[in-house]
Amino acid sequence: MTENNANQKNLEQTQAAANDGLPTDIGKLGFGLMRLPRTGLKTRIDIEQTSKMVDMFLDAGFNYFDTAYVYPGSEPAAKKALVDRYPRDSYYLATKLNAFMLVRNEKGAKQEIYTSLKRTGAQYFDFYLLHGIMNNNYQKYEKYGLWDYVAKLKEEGVIRHYGFSFHAGPELLDQILTEHPDVEFVQLQLNYRDWNDPSVSSRANYEVARKHGKKIIVMEPLKGGKLINIPEAAKKEFQSVDSDAPIASWGLRFAASLDGVLTVLSGMSSVEQMAENLSFMKDFKPLNSEEIKAIARVQEILGHSAGIACTGCKYCTGQCPKGIPIPDIFSAENIKLERGNTAAAKQAYEKLRQAGPVADECIHCASCERACPQHLPIIKLLEQANADLSA
Ligand code: SF4
Ligand code: SF4
Helix, strand or coil, X not given: CCHHHHHHHHHHHHHHHHCCCCCCCCCCEEEECCCCXXXXXXXXXXXXXXXXXXXXXXXXXXXXXXXXXXXXXHHHHHHHHHHCCCCHHHCEEEEEECCCCCCCCHHHHHHHHHHHHHHHCCCCEEEEEEEEECCCXXXXXXXXXXXXXXXXXXXXXXXXXXXXXXXCCHHHHHHHHHHCCCCCEEEEECCCCXXXXXXXXXXXXXXHHHHCCCEEEEXXXXXXXXXXXXXXXXXXXHHHHCCCCCHHHHHHHHHHCCCCEEEEEECCCCHHHHHHHHHHHCCCCCCCHHHHHHHHHHHHHHCCCCCCCCCCCCCCHHHCCCCCCHHHHHHHHHXXXXXXXXXXXXXXXXXXXXXXXCHHHCCCCCHHHHHCCCCCCHHHHHHHHHHHHXX
């Protein structure tokens, strides 16, 4: 490509971004509805607390909610805590079509939106996403004709905007955005820990999305909570710049400071977490140069972390024929790997063993690995955890 052509292309992409037709009033903080508070035995979503969180979020001027067909109990909770309580045009609601977790054919995949509409009572979805695209499921979305399907849903007014959430590398992202230029936005896992991580490719994916002129919705800005429980040395780096800033603020502000980011989803699980996030996102300020340097020092420290990079999303557990609590086992193993407390790690593992099956019941079917958005070698890691933690 000549320099003139490249300049022309950049100009066209900038214009496309400016005219992308997406709402311009979306707040920088989005409410992710995957990790909602649960009642005592953790079997049911705590609607009372969720409603209070919704009230706080809307009162603070935010408006974007993100659920999914496959998040257990989340869509019905969105109905009770949000849809039934607020005018439909006072918020944006996103949900997702998943073609690889609970459905086995095209008809089932195309039916999901009608179940989602019924569960939420939302009448339409503002944002609709093809969910969790990775190298091993991309072909399914193609084979079922789901790209044309979401375009048709938009024409019919059932959805307002469509995009996809993505868990693979920049090559596939570039391919999808080249083959489907009509896609309006992309949802990416983006946080300072994974920024240069070769298995997550946050930065490379971000750059590809921007090259195609797409806006970005950020997921996992705190890596499923892992960027709250960071090592003491990393906390000290942050505190040396701002002793009052909550640790979570660094992850959310890092993501929200990037150009082209529409909103940053935080999967909040309590009124306290909501209050904390609102305290620094309500009057959001992008990171300054000193803060960016602190992030770089913390990236260096976390780069040497020995822990398993599981975000606790539980996409794997629904696939496991043996009912093995994979993320709980990894949490136990991380007590040893990250904190060096082998006795406490063994205790946590023993507790899991008393409650049900653990790693030694794995039959190596690999269903979990196919579903894991972090691409973890789950079978190998379970073997390692079992060897480390069995008394
Ligand atoms: S490989 Fe093991 S842990 Fe993974 S789904 Fe199969 S039985 Fe479960
Ligand atoms: S192992 Fe993977 S799929 Fe399972 S909870 Fe962790 S990150 Fe999610």
